[in-house]
Amino acid sequence: MKHAPMQRGWLVRMAWRDSRGSRTHLLLSMAALAVGIAALVALRSFGERLDDAIDQQTLTLLGADYSIRSLHPFSPAVEAFLEALPGDSVRETRFYSMIQFPRTGDTRLSHIRALDGSYPFYGEIRADPPEAAHLFLSDPQRVLIEETLMLQFGVEIGDPVQIGQQTFTVAGRLLNVSGETPATASFIGPRVYLSMTALPQTELLREGSLARFFAHFRWPDASARSIAELRQQHQTQMAELRLEMETAEERKALLGNALDNVYHYLNLGAMVALLLGGIGCAASIQLYARKKRNCVAVLRCLGTPARQAFSIYLTQVGVAALMGTLIGAGLGVALQWAIPWILADFLPVDIDSRWSPAAVGVSMLMGFGLSMAFTLLPLLSLRDIPPLSAVRDDLVPARHAARDPRYVVVLFFLVAALFGFATMHTERATHALLVTGAFMLVFALLTAVARALMALARWMLRRGWSFAWRQGIANIHRPHNQTNVLLLSLGLGTFLLCTLALTQQNLLRQFTAPADEGQPNLILFDVQPEQVPSVTEQLAGKNVDLVETTPIVTMRLTAVNGVRVGALRDDPNRDIPHWVLFREYRTTYRDELLDRDRLVQGRWKSPSSLTELIPISIEEALAGYLSIGLGDRLTFDLQGVQLHTVVRSIRRVDWREMRTNFFVIFPAGVLEDAPQYFAIVTRTPTAAEAARIQQTIIATYPNISAFDLRMIVESIDEILSKAAFVIRFMAMFSVLTGLLVLGSTVATSRYDRLEETRLMRVLGARRAQLNRIMSAEYVVLGLIATLAGLSLALIASWSMAHHLFQMPFRPALAPMLLIPAAITAATLLVGRLLTR
Amino acid sequence: MLKLENIQKTFPSGSRTITVLSDIDLLIRARSTVAIIGPSGSGKTTLLGLCAGLDRPTAGRVLFNDIDLGPLTEDQLADIRRDQTGFVFQTFRLLPSLTAKENVMIPAELKGDPQAAARADELLDQVGLSERRTHYPRQLSGGEQQRVALARAFINQPKIIFADEPTGNLDDETGQHILDLLFGLNRDQGTTLMVVTHDHALTERVQSIVTLKSGRIVATRATGHR
Numbered sequence A: 001m002k003h004a005p006m007q008r009g010w011l012v013r014m015a016w017r018d019s020r021g022s023r024t025h026l027l028l029s030m031a032a033l034a035v036g037i038a039a040l041v042a043l044r045s046f047g048e049r050l051d052d053a054i055d056q057q058t059l060t061l062l063g064a065d066y067s068i069r070s071l072h073p074f075s076p077a078v079e080a081f082l083e084a085l086p087g088d089s090v091r092e093t094r095f096y097s098m099i100q101f102p103r104t105g106d107t108r109l110s111h112i113r114a115l116d117g118s119y120p121f122y123g124e125i126r127a128d129p130p131e132a133a134h135l136f137l138s139d140p141q142r143v144l145i146e147e148t149l150m151l152q153f154g155v156e157i158g159d160p161v162q163i164g165q166q167t168f169t170v171a172g173r174l175l176n177v178s179g180e181t182p183a184t185a186s187f188i189g190p191r192v193y194l195s196m197t198a199l200p201q202t203e204l205l206r207e208g209s210l211a212r213f214f215a216h217f218r219w220p221d222a223s224a225r226s227i228a229e230l231r232q233q234h235q236t237q238m239a240e241l242r243l244e245m246e247t248a249e250e251r252k253a254l255l256g257n258a259l260d261n262v263y264h265y266l267n268l269g270a271m272v273a274l275l276l277g278g279i280g281c282a283a284s285i286q287l288y289a290r291k292k293r294n295c296v297a298v299l300r301c302l303g304t305p306a307r308q309a310f311s312i313y314l315t316q317v318g319v320a321a322l323m324g325t326l327i328g329a330g331l332g333v334a335l336q337w338a339i340p341w342i343l344a345d346f347l348p349v350d351i352d353s354r355w356s357p358a359a360v361g362v363s364m365l366m367g368f369g370l371s372m373a374f375t376l377l378p379l380l381s382l383r384d385i386p387p388l389s390a391v392r393d394d395l396v397p398a399r400h401a402a403r404d405p406r407y408v409v410v411l412f413f414l415v416a417a418l419f420g421f422a423t424m425h426t427e428r429a430t431h432a433l434l435v436t437g438a439f440m441l442v443f444a445l446l447t448a449v450a451r452a453l454m455a456l457a458r459w460m461l462r463r464g465w466s467f468a469w470r471q472g473i474a475n476i477h478r479p480h481n482q483t484n485v486l487l488l489s490l491g492l493g494t495f496l497l498c499t500l501a502l503t504q505q506n507l508l509r510q511f512t513a514p515a516d517e518g519q520p521n522l523i524l525f526d527v528q529p530e531q532v533p534s535v536t537e538q539l540a541g542k543n544v545d546l547v548e549t550t551p552i553v554t555m556r557l558t559a560v561n562g563v564r565v566g567a568l569r570d571d572p573n574r575d576i577p578h579w580v581l582f583r584e585y586r587t588t589y590r591d592e593l594l595d596r597d598r599l600v601q602g603r604w605k606s607p608s609s610l611t612e613l614i615p616i617s618i619e620e621a622l623a624g625y626l627s628i629g630l631g632d633r634l635t636f637d638l639q640g641v642q643l644h645t646v647v648r649s650i651r652r653v654d655w656r657e658m659r660t661n662f663f664v665i666f667p668a669g670v671l672e673d674a675p676q677y678f679a680i681v682t683r684t685p686t687a688a689e690a691a692r693i694q695q696t697i698i699a700t701y702p703n704i705s706a707f708d709l710r711m712i713v714e715s716i717d718e719i720l721s722k723a724a725f726v727i728r729f730m731a732m733f734s735v736l737t738g739l740l741v742l743g744s745t746v747a748t749s750r751y752d753r754l755e756e757t758r759l760m761r762v763l764g765a766r767r768a769q770l771n772r773i774m775s776a777e778y779v780v781l782g783l784i785a786t787l788a789g790l791s792l793a794l795i796a797s798w799s800m801a802h803h804l805f806q807m808p809f810r811p812a813l814a815p816m817l818l819i820p821a822a823i824t825a826a827t828l829l830v831g832r833l834l835t836r
Numbered sequence B: 001m002l003k004l005e006n007i008q009k010t011f012p013s014g015s016r017t018i019t020v021l022s023d024i025d026l027l028i029r030a031r032s033t034v035a036i037i038g039p040s041g042s043g044k045t046t047l048l049g050l051c052a053g054l055d056r057p058t059a060g061r062v063l064f065n066d067i068d069l070g071p072l073t074e075d076q077l078a079d080i081r082r083d084q085t086g087f088v089f090q091t092f093r094l095l096p097s098l099t100a101k102e103n104v105m106i107p108a109e110l111k112g113d114p115q116a117a118a119r120a121d122e123l124l125d126q127v128g129l130s131e132r133r134t135h136y137p138r139q140l141s142g143g144e145q146q147r148v149a150l151a152r153a154f155i156n157q158p159k160i161i162f163a164d165e166p167t168g169n170l171d172d173e174t175g176q177h178i179l180d181l182l183f184g185l186n187r188d189q190g191t192t193l194m195v196v197t198h199d200h201a202l203t204e205r206v207q208s209i210v211t212l213k214s215g216r217i218v219a220t221r222a223t224g225h226r
Helices: A008-018 A023-056 A058-062 A076-083 A132-138 A147-153 A196-202 A224-240 A248-291 A293-301 A306-335 A338-342 A357-384 A405-426 A429-460 A467-477 A483-516 A529-540 A565-570 A578-582 A620-626 A687-700 A709-762 A767-804 A813-834 B044-051 B074-084 B100-111 B116-126 B142-154 B172-189
Strands: A066-070 A088-101 A106-115 A125-128 A142-146 A160-163 A166-177 A191-195 A211-218 A244-247 A522-527 A545-560 A584-590 A598-602 A614-619 A633-638 A641-652 A664-667 A677-683 A705-708 B002-013 B016-028 B033-037 B059-064 B085-088 B160-164 B192-196 B208-213 B216-222
Touching (some): A008 A306, A008 B100, A023 A058, A023 A357, A023 A709, A106 A687, A132 A166, A142 A160, A191 A196, A244 A248, A248 A306, A306 A357, A429 A483, A483 A709, A483 A813, A529 A545, A529 A687, A687 A705, B002 B044, B016 B216, B044 B192, B074 B085, B100 B116, B116 B142, B160 B172
Parallel strands (some): B033 B192, B160 B192
Antiparallel strands (some): A066 A211, A088 A106, A088 A160, A522 A677, A522 A705, A545 A677
16 A cells, blocks of 8 residues: 655645634744743843953953952062062052041042052043043042942032041042942942042051052963963962962953853743743643644544644644744844843943844754744644544543653653753753752642642532632633643742742841841941040930940961961862961950850850960851861961960851951950950931931041941842842743733633633623633632742742841742732733633 | 444443444445434444544454455555545534635645646536635535535545535535535446435435444345435
8 A cells, every 4th residue: 555655845735724814823822932032042142242241351350460469558578579570560459438528518438449550451440521530640639439429419520528637629420440340349338549649648547457458460461371370480479478369360250150140040030931931832732732633633534644634733833933933033132232231230341232143043942942842742632633533522532641652752852851951051960950850840839739729629619609600610620721821820920920029028138127126237447446435425425326346356367276377278188268268357355255146166265374275266167167176276467476276165157247246256365455446336226317427426537437237238229129120120021921821821712712602692691790700710710820839939938048048038028919919910801801 | 345344343431331333244335325324322423433444443344445444554544545535524524724625625635636726626616616716614604615525525536435414514405405416426436425314315315224223233225226
C-alpha cells in the first residue's frame, strides 16, 4: 500500500485556510507571550549595552588609572612613597561634616571632598554652570554643592555656606560625577567640593577625625597588567604604610558584580513575565485545541494521517508564536530606550541608544522555543483524536494523558527548557535549579489548590442557594471550566506582586521602626572630650532625651595570637577578609556591659592588674572571621602603643540598631587617657527640634557631625522608592501578562460559554441572572487565586526576611488587602467585559 | 467488497464491559446499496465505524477488498479512507473555516491530485452549488451543506460510500433531494453504498436492508431494487 508523502504545500495551505476566523484568537493567545518577549528583548539588549558601556568607560568608573587611599593624613614617609609611583597625581580628602547656610540657618550633614587638582582624570564633574565644575579649584573661596541639597534648602548660586570655621560662596550646582550613581552617591550626605588649599581654614580635620585620604594617579601608558605588577611590587610596603590601592579594573569588577545582581533580578522579572505568557499561551491553545477537535476528527475521517492533522495546527500555532515573538521583539526594542532612563539613578556609566541584534535574536529564540514548549502540551491532544469521533464522540474511550509517553517527553522537554532558560539568566546551575524548583513548586501548589477548589465546589453546592450562585459555583467544576488556568495565572501574578510589596515594606520598616518606637534618632559624632560637658549642658536645656554618651578610641589590629596581620593575610590556609585585618577599629571602654550587649560566650571581666593581658569583649561575626574564641589573644596598635588583649567574652550585635555599636569593647581603666572623641546619642521629639539642635550645636562647634536618623530614613526611603519603581516596572510586565492571560482565556473560552448562555436564554434566564452567574464564578475564582497567591507570597517573604535579609518579618497589611482586592476586581471586570 | 466475519465489539464502562456488537457476519458486494436499520442503541453506528476502518473490532475480522483491516496501521487505514471510501454525516461535518469548494477539495488534495480544484468545481456543479463555491458553511442552508458533503464524499471516486443518517437533519423535501443526489452519484460512479438510517424513504431505495437489535443482526432482506 502506497503512503502519500507529507505534502508541505497542502499543509501550509490547509493551516492558512483553517485559521480563518481563528487568527485573532491565535494572536490574542500570543499577546501575553509578546509582552514577556518584549521584557526579555529589552533587558537582554540593555544588558549587552551595559556590558559594552562598562568596558568602554572602565577608566571613568574610578576616574583614574589607580588610586591609593589611607585612613590617616599622608605622613612624610607616605608622601615619599607616593612621589615615587608612576604617573601624575591629585590628592583628595573626603569626610562627613555639617555645613550651614547662614541665609536660612539650615544645617545638613554633607560629604566634603577637597581636591588639590583636576579630578577625575577620566570622565567629568557635571555642573551648572559647567565652568563651576573647576571654579572651586582656581578660587578657594568657592564651593560646588550637590543640586539636591540646594533645592532642599532653597540655596542659590552666590549664597554663603559655612563649612567648619570658614564661609564660602556657592559656585554652582553639582549635577553628577562620572562613575558615581546618583541614587547612592549622596546616601548619607550630599557631595560638596572645595579646594584642598581651603581645607585647613575649616579647622574640621583633627586627630582621629573620620576622614579618608586619596592619591589618584593618571598613568596613560599603563596597561592593566603593568598596574597589577605595580601592586605586586609595592604590596608589602603599602601594607606597612597602611595604604590600600584600587585600580580601574578592580572597580569595574566590583561594579560588574553589583550590576550583574541588578541585571539578574530584572531578568528574573522578564523570566516571570515570559513564563506567565507561556502559561497563558498553553491555556489559550488548550481551549483552541478543544475547539478544533471536530475539524481534526473530520480530517482523520477523510484520510488525513494523525501526524499530518496535528501538523496543520502545529503550523498555525508556530506561525502565531512567531508573530507574537516578532511583535514582542519590536515592543522590546522600543522599550529598551526606556530602561536606561528608569535605571538612571543606579547607573554609573552612560548607556548609548544602540540596540543589540544578537541580544534580540537570542531573546526571540528563547521566547519562541519556550512558547512552543508550552503550547506543545495542549496541542498533543489533537494527535489523539480518532476518526471515529467524527461519527460518534461518545464512542471514543477517554485517554489518560499522564500515561502517554509523548506527554511525559514534552513535560520533560518543558522542564528542561525552563531550566536552560533559568541557567541563561542566573548563570549558575544551582540558582537555576532553585528557580526551576520554586516555579514547579508554585505551579504544583496552585494546581493542587485548583483541584481542591473544584472538589470543594462540587461538594459544597446546596439546593437552598440562589440559582445564580448554584450555577456560578457549579461552573468552577463543570467541564470546560477555567479554574486551573485562572488559578495559575492569577495566583502566580498575586504571588509575585505580593512578595515584592511585602519584602519592600518589611525592609523599609527596619529603618523607620526606630524613629517610631522611642529609639534614638539624633547622634552627634566627633565631639571632643573638652566639648562633652558643654554640649551635654546645651542638650539638657532643650527638650531632648540624652540616651548615652560613648567614648570612641581608634586603633589598629596588629597580631592575632602573636601572628602579625601581614602574615595572616599571606597565609594561603586562611581566608580572612582584608578589612578585618587592616581596618581602623573604633573601640570604646565601659565599666559594665549595657543591657543591649547580648553575651553569647564568656563573661564581662575587668582587668585585675595592669600587668596581665587586657580582657576584651568582641563581636560574634568578628570572632568568626578571625576564627578565634575565648582565651585567644589580639594585639592592637594605639598611636604606637601595643595593647595586648585576651578575648574574655563574645557578644552578638544588632548592627541595624541606630546606636553606637562596636566590634571591640575594652574595660574601663585602660583607655581613659588615650586620644579619643565622643558620640552622644539622643532622641528628639520632632524633626524641627532636631534641626534646631543641629543649628545651635554646629554654630558653636562646627567640628561636630550630626547624624539625623529621620534624614537617613528619608534617604533610604528615597533610594528604596527608586528601587521600588524599578521593581514595579518589572512587576508591571507580570501584571500586564496576567491580565492578557486572563483576557485571552476568557475570550477564547467564551465560545463554550456562549452556547450555554444561549441555551439559558432560551430556557428563560434573564441577562441580570446570567451576569450574576458569571460574577459568582469569577469572584470566587479571583478570590481563591489571589488568596492562594498571597499565602505563597507570605511564605516566600517570610523566608526571604529570615534567610536572605536576616530580619524579623512583619507583614504589611495594605498590600495584603489591596493587591488581592485589585486583582479580583480586575478579573471580574475583564470577565464581564468579555462575556457581555 | 466488504466482508465482516464473526465481529464482536465491547467497550469498558467503569468496572464493567458493555457488549455493543456480537456475532456479526455480513457480506456487502461491490456496487450494492445497503441500509442498516434498528432502534437507537442497537449498534448501527458502531457497525458503520468498524466497516469504515474508523474503529477496530474486539474480535473477528473486517475484510475490505480482501484486505484484513485488523493488522493495518493507523496511517494505512487513513490511506484506505482517503483513496477508497467516502463519508456522509448526519451533521454534515464541513470544516467551518473553509469555503464550500475548499471543503470538497480536501480528499483530492490529500491524495495529491493536481486536478482537485477542477474536480471540486465539477462536483459542485453536479450538486447544483457552483454559484456557492466560495461560501462558507455558515452561509449555507442545511441542505446545501449536505450537498457539499456529498460532493466531498465523491471527489476521489471512492469504491464505497458510508453514510450515517444523511437525511437525519433535513426536512422531507430537502432529504428527498439529497437522496436523489446520493443515489444518482452512486449510480453514475458505480459506488457501493452503506447507509445507517431511520428514514423509510431511504430504505425503499436500497437493494438490501440489515436490521440490528441489541448488537446482533436479526434480519437481512433484499428489497428487489436494482
